[in-house]
Amino acid sequence: MAFLPKFDSAGLVTCVTTDAVSGDVLMVAHMNDEALRKTIATGEAWYFSRSRNALWRKGESSGQTQRVVEMRTDCDQDAVWLRVEQRGAACHTGRHSCFYRKVEMAGEGGARLVFVDADRLFDPAAVYRK
Incomplete structure (x- = not known):
């Protein structure tokens, strides 16, 4: 069976990336x-930044790289799941995961954010100097 990803109108597929050992969701990005x-050819995670309109290899600026252990696609082939060996932090904020804020539902339609697993593994200001 052939891998034939279905890209959206912008030419992208959504990519969910998880830690291959812990199963933690690390990030959601686009490819x-x-x-x-490039991800398939190199075994390293590559993404497409919508905000910068540019291709990027995870860790090219920060050194926080992702080695792909397994790639899966969903039933429609319009989303990809990467299981990776994360070296350092996955989030550009310096945190292990981009999902470091829990949404507490306060009832009556209200919600608030609570920080969980929010320790920084690196200082983004020092890493992303421009």
């Missing part, structure tokens, strides 16, 4: 065809 091909 274009080139990012997907």
Whole structure:
């Protein structure tokens, strides 16, 4: 059976990335065809930044890299799941995961954010100097 990803109108597929050992959700990002091909060819995670409109290899600026252990696709082939060996932090904020805030539902439609697993593994200001 062929892997034939279905890209959206912007030429992207959603990518959910989890830690291969713990199962923690690390991040949700997007991949274009080139990012997907480079990920498959190199075994390292490549993504497409919608805000920068650019291809990027995870860790190229921060050194916080992801080695792909397994790649899966969903039933429609319009989303990808990467199980990775995370070296350092996955989040650009310096945290292990981008999902470091819990949404507490306060009833009557209200909600608030609570920090969980929010310790920083690196200082983003020092790493991403521009």
